[in-house]
Amino acid sequence: MAKHWYVLHTYSGYENKVMNDLEHRVEAYGLQDAVVDVQAPGEMVTEVKKRGEKDVTSTKEVKFYPGYVLVRMELDDNTWSVVRNTPGVTGFLGVNGKPSPLRREEFNKMMRRSGGKTDAAAVKRVTTDVEVGQSIHVLSGPLADFDGIVSEVNAESGKIKVMLTIFGRETPVELTLDQISVKD
Numbered sequence: 109m110a111k112h113w114y115v116l117h118t119y120s121g122y123e124n125k126v127m128n129d130l131e132h133r134v135e136a137y138g139l140q141d142a143v144v145d146v147q148a149p150g151e152m153v154t155e156v157k158k159r160g161e162k163d164v165t166s167t168k169e170v171k172f173y174p175g176y177v178l179v180r181m182e183l184d185d186n187t188w189s190v191v192r193n194t195p196g197v198t199g200f201l202g203v204n205g206k207p208s209p210l211r212r213e214e215f216n217k218m219m220r221r222s223g224g225k226t227d228a229a230a231v232k233r234v235t236t237d238v239e240v241g242q243s244i245h246v247l248s249g250p251l252a253d254f255d256g257i258v259s260e261v262n263a264e265s266g267k268i269k270v271m272l273t274i275f276g277r278e279t280p281v282e283l284t285l286d287q288i289s290v291k292d
Contacts, residue, residue: 117200
């Protein structure tokens with residue numbers, strides 16, 4: 109029997125618990141050959157917030173598809189029952205109560221969104237190493253290779269406002285932190 113990817117609906121925030129519980133149930137029922145992969149694509153996000161004089165750093169996992177878990181399996185009555193009765197699973201995505209497998213294109217699109225990663229990879233989204241008045245160089249986007257001066261920093265959104273000289277005039281431009289590098 110062919111193995112296909114199916115989407116499980118879970119309680120939001122319980123994706124990791126459902127993944128762990130499902131893996132243990134599959135092992136306990138000896139279904140490792142039928143249920144071969146369980147994923148909940150996401151990324152680790154590090155936030156840096158200023159609290160007075162100190163920077164407070166917190167890291168949390170953000171799921172790309174909150175409330176959903178992907179399972180690659182052979183669907184039969186036995187595997188359906190084991191998966192469906194896993195604590196935290198509210199059902200399969202499908203039509204009229206019948207699980208529908210993901211098409212290959214759908215699965216590939218979902219994996220591309222997560223960068224093809226199967227587990228949470230660390231991504232630093234917000235940094236505070238950029239300060240007002242610093243010189244920067246634009247690395248990407250339509251304004252690549254321009255130089256400017258930082259006029260505003262919004263660490264929570266990960267964006268800065270930069271004054272660039274375009275056609276001889278100072279122009280304020282909003283950029284993300286990954287689009288710039290700080291000049292020495």
